[in-house]
Amino acid sequence: MSTPRIVIIGAGFAGIEVARGLGRFGLKVTLIDRQNHHLFQPLLYQVATAALSPADIAEPIRKMLRREPSVEVILGEVTSIDPKARTVALGGGRSIAYDILVLATGATHGYFGHDEWEGAAPGLKTIEDARRIRSRLLLAFERAEMSEDLAEQKRLMTIAVIGGGPTGVELAGSIAELARYTLSKDFHRIRAETATVLLLEAAPRILNAFPESLAAYATRKLARLGVTVRTNSPVESIAAHKIVVGGEEIGTGLTIWAAGVSASPLARMLGVALDRAGRVAVNGDLSVQGLDGVYALGDIAVALDADGKPLPGLAQVAKQEGVYLGHALARKITRGETPKPFVFHNRGNTAIIGRHAAVFDFGWTRMRGWIAWMFWALIHVYLLVGFEHRLLVAIQWLWRYATYERGSRLIAEQETDG
Amino acid sequence: MSTPRIVIIGAGFAGIEVARGLGRFGLKVTLIDRQNHHLFQPLLYQVATAALSPADIAEPIRKMLRREPSVEVILGEVTSIDPKARTVALGGGRSIAYDILVLATGATHGYFGHDEWEGAAPGLKTIEDARRIRSRLLLAFERAEMSEDLAEQKRLMTIAVIGGGPTGVELAGSIAELARYTLSKDFHRIRAETATVLLLEAAPRILNAFPESLAAYATRKLARLGVTVRTNSPVESIAAHKIVVGGEEIGTGLTIWAAGVSASPLARMLGVALDRAGRVAVNGDLSVQGLDGVYALGDIAVALDADGKPLPGLAQVAKQEGVYLGHALARKITRGETPKPFVFHNRGNTAIIGRHAAVFDFGWTRMRGWIAWMFWALIHVYLLVGFEHRLLVAIQWLWRYATYERGSRLIAEQETDG
Numbered sequence: 001m002s003t004p005r006i007v008i009i010g011a012g013f014a015g016i017e018v019a020r021g022l023g024r025f026g027l028k029v030t031l032i033d034r035q036n037h038h039l040f041q042p043l044l045y046q047v048a049t050a051a052l053s054p055a056d057i058a059e060p061i062r063k064m065l066r067r068e069p070s071v072e073v074i075l076g077e078v079t080s081i082d083p084k085a086r087t088v089a090l091g092g093g094r095s096i097a098y099d100i101l102v103l104a105t106g107a108t109h110g111y112f113g114h115d116e117w118e119g120a121a122p123g124l125k126t127i128e129d130a131r132r133i134r135s136r137l138l139l140a141f142e143r144a145e146m147s148e149d150l151a152e153q154k155r156l157m158t159i160a161v162i163g164g165g166p167t168g169v170e171l172a173g174s175i176a177e178l179a180r181y182t183l184s185k186d187f188h189r190i191r192a193e194t195a196t197v198l199l200l201e202a203a204p205r206i207l208n209a210f211p212e213s214l215a216a217y218a219t220r221k222l223a224r225l226g227v228t229v230r231t232n233s234p235v236e237s238i239a240a241h242k243i244v245v246g247g248e249e250i251g252t253g254l255t256i257w258a259a260g261v262s263a264s265p266l267a268r269m270l271g272v273a274l275d276r277a278g279r280v281a282v283n284g285d286l287s288v289q290g291l292d293g294v295y296a297l298g299d300i301a302v303a304l305d306a307d308g309k310p311l312p313g314l315a316q317v318a319k320q321e322g323v324y325l326g327h328a329l330a331r332k333i334t335r336g337e338t339p340k341p342f343v344f345h346n347r348g349n350t351a352i353i354g355r356h357a358a359v360f361d362f363g364w365t366r367m368r369g370w371i372a373w374m375f376w377a378l379i380h381v382y383l384l385v386g387f388e389h390r391l392l393v394a395i396q397w398l399w400r401y402a403t404y405e406r407g408s409r410l411i412a413e414q415e416t417d418g
Numbered sequence: 419m420s421t422p423r424i425v426i427i428g429a430g431f432a433g434i435e436v437a438r439g440l441g442r443f444g445l446k447v448t449l450i451d452r453q454n455h456h457l458f459q460p461l462l463y464q465v466a467t468a469a470l471s472p473a474d475i476a477e478p479i480r481k482m483l484r485r486e487p488s489v490e491v492i493l494g495e496v497t498s499i500d501p502k503a504r505t506v507a508l509g510g511g512r513s514i515a516y517d518i519l520v521l522a523t524g525a526t527h528g529y530f531g532h533d534e535w536e537g538a539a540p541g542l543k544t545i546e547d548a549r550r551i552r553s554r555l556l557l558a559f560e561r562a563e564m565s566e567d568l569a570e571q572k573r574l575m576t577i578a579v580i581g582g583g584p585t586g587v588e589l590a591g592s593i594a595e596l597a598r599y600t601l602s603k604d605f606h607r608i609r610a611e612t613a614t615v616l617l618l619e620a621a622p623r624i625l626n627a628f629p630e631s632l633a634a635y636a637t638r639k640l641a642r643l644g645v646t647v648r649t650n651s652p653v654e655s656i657a658a659h660k661i662v663v664g665g666e667e668i669g670t671g672l673t674i675w676a677a678g679v680s681a682s683p684l685a686r687m688l689g690v691a692l693d694r695a696g697r698v699a700v701n702g703d704l705s706v707q708g709l710d711g712v713y714a715l716g717d718i719a720v721a722l723d724a725d726g727k728p729l730p731g732l733a734q735v736a737k738q739e740g741v742y743l744g745h746a747l748a749r750k751i752t753r754g755e756t757p758k759p760f761v762f763h764n765r766g767n768t769a770i771i772g773r774h775a776a777v778f779d780f781g782w783t784r785m786r787g788w789i790a791w792m793f794w795a796l797i798h799v800y801l802l803v804g805f806e807h808r809l810l811v812a813i814q815w816l817w818r819y820a821t822y823e824r825g826s827r828l829i830a831e832q833e834t835d836g
Contacts, residue, residue, distance in 0.1 A: 036556060036560060037827070053473045053826075055471045060604065062605065063604060063823075069606060072607075074564060094564075127828065128830070138454060139493075142493040185484055189490075391817075392813065408473035412546070
């Protein structure tokens with residue numbers, strides 16, 4: 001058998017591991033991404049809240065694959081996939097033929113059919129998203145400082161985070177800390193620590209994927225930080241300066257969307273049936289059901305665990321799937337081995353609430369509080385790609401832990417007029 | 419005498435020092451800037467060449483003035499100044515009255531009457547400028563890697579820096595190092611180390627403000643890094659993909675403008691005569707000639723030294739002027755003292771050529787090579803505002819020194835289509 005042409009789309013946690021795995025076997029691979037960097041998404045909320053710089057959590061894809069000379073990296077946007085002709089088209093008219101296609105383009109924000117909310121309530125998936133949220137967040141306080149109108153000040157200092165999953169909890173906690181410990185020292189006229197941070201969740205409780213005791217703990221901790229947690233509160237409408245929740249109109253300085261994700265639109269190009277969140281159903285070996293030679297993994301796909309339950313859209317799932325598929329494909333191609341199905345090993349589901357507080361759910365045990373925070377910090381420092389990033393991030397965390405400082409309080413020029 | 423209303427426009431090296439000086443005397447001051455951050459401009463070229471992150475060299479203005487509660491900071495754009503009515507108008511219709519106005523808004527790029535060159539040849543004055551240059555620089559190599567056409571590859575890998583002053587020398591040296599030591603490891607198809615880096619200077623030699631021996635040293639060092647230095651080469655035209663120099667057309671992947679600066683357009687609002695570079699002439703006490711109660715300093719003004727020669731547009735001049743004016747004004751207001759004229763103390767004029775190499779001119783002595791580089795690095799680490807920044811920047815420099823890495827190789831989304 002001649003070596004097949006392998007194309008991977010997406011260099012996130014899943015795609016980069018597939019490329020590495022195949023590269024280690026010396027197999028020729030083309031990896032396409034529309035960014036030049038791999039992003040450590042679990043820390044993106046820290047960029048959005050001015051605690052870390054974009055470069056701290058982004059690594060050039062080419063650098064990550066330096067030791068794999070058989071992997072060709074292409075910076076480009078995939079405009080269409082033709083599963084019959086087995087070609088991928090890129091912007092600029094270029095077309096790439098494949099024998100094996102690996103789709104790992106992740107997910108984007110989903111507004112439950114209300115795409116018009118996107119402008120007023122940005123989500124958090126890319127570096128640009130994080131920069132946008134950071135600029136708008138800091139600008140809301142700047143404008144409150146300049147306003148002579150008390151009602152306007154109160155509106156500007158009301159930050160609504162929609163969605164009580166880990167991202168929403170992390171954003172709300174981090175914004176409350178920013179206002180209370182950092183911005184409170186910066187402003188003379190307003191009292192930034194009196195800002196209202198709302199965490200709105202449609203379901204009866206936050207952190208749905210966690211045990212109830214951890215969710216209750218997180219709610220208490222958030223309240224102590226000054227976050228107002230409202231459950232059973234589906235948002236009804238979102239506009240530039242206000243939201244409507246349970247019939248009540250609330251004026252806001254900034255609304256952030258952390259409620260829904262929907263799979264990358266590339267899933268639709270495969271021509272197979274998708275689930276409600278737009279995800280591709282895959283077999284145990286992560287191959288797309290009903291499509292020969294195409295694999296999908298990470299947030300764009302929905303794989304099942306041993307009990308037949310769908311695996312959650314987590315970084316650790318994507319990464320483990322990537323490691324699995326890289327090995328499985330390499331062994332299949334080089335030795336003709338039929339791979340065993342993918343098995344997910346839960347390393348612990350986590351959410352960070354603020355300084356000193358986090359929750360961890362390992363399935364067989366749970367952890368919370370200061371010890372969970374330390375554990376979370378250690379793991380994330382370790383996980384961050386590349387030695388330099390690990391060291392710098394660790395130093396910044398320690399520094400902020402001691403001083404309550406945030407080093408990246410930059411407002412981008414283009415946002416100052418918006 | 420009742421305390422006068424003091425308004426400072428611009429929170430660069432000059433303005434921030436005036437605000438600090440007045441604040442230390444407890445005088446009420448309004449400081450206006452259109453950014454929320456003070457920028458350490460001498461290291462901006464390192465952001466443009468992916469060595470540092472924007473937040474490493476930017477500090478929130480409010481944080482810098484936390485200990486001066488009498489200083490009010492306003493984020494806003496000054497739209498007009500009325501020296502007769504003594505008011506400053508801000509975007510949004512707000513107007514601020516002053517008794518004393520301090521103008522410190524610096525300089526911007528000057529294209530010698532060719533403003534149409536700006537789009538094709540960005541200059542380097544703000545964080546956004548640096549991000550733009552970084553994205554375009556990295557994209558040029560990405561496009562070269564994807565191109566099948568050898569001539570096109572050569573064009574994309576030709577970077578022209580226009581202007582052989584310190585900024586031009588620093589940019590050219592840093593880009594050559596980036597290509598040779600970092601990008602060369604990232605790309606498989608192109609050989610990034612063969613990139614052409616052109617440094618074009620209209621005058622007979624580069625580093626005009628330095629002694630000839632240091633300029634000759636810099637030229638040799640740049641050549642060894644792979645930079646082609648062309649003197650007596652005024653640029654005749656600049657377009658998106660090419661420049662014309664001495665009648666010769668040269669295809670370029672990126673052109674950067676480091677040739678001319680012109681004073682901030684706010685100088686024109688004063689209604690006084692300006693010099694060729696648009697600068698305001700000031701007296702020995704930095705008051706604007708012919709205008710009562712208005713002071714100008716830093717790059718927007720031209721002060722004279724003891725010999726009647728104009729002082730250069732350097733960070734150290736701006737900073738010393740700011741320290742002087744803060745003290746002089748405070749003593750004048752609180753004690754009625756008439757200030758002695760400003761005297762500039764030369765701390766050494768410097769340009770960095772690359773790893774291991776810099777030049778220093780102290781007037782009474784000179785320094786060059788590795789020892790000058792070490793001296794430069796130490797001074798700049800010390801000067802960087804705020805303890806966290808100093809430490810982080812020092813660590814990054816040491817790390818890069820050992821590994822030739824650059825951590826901030828981010829291409830911004832908005833540039834990938836441009």
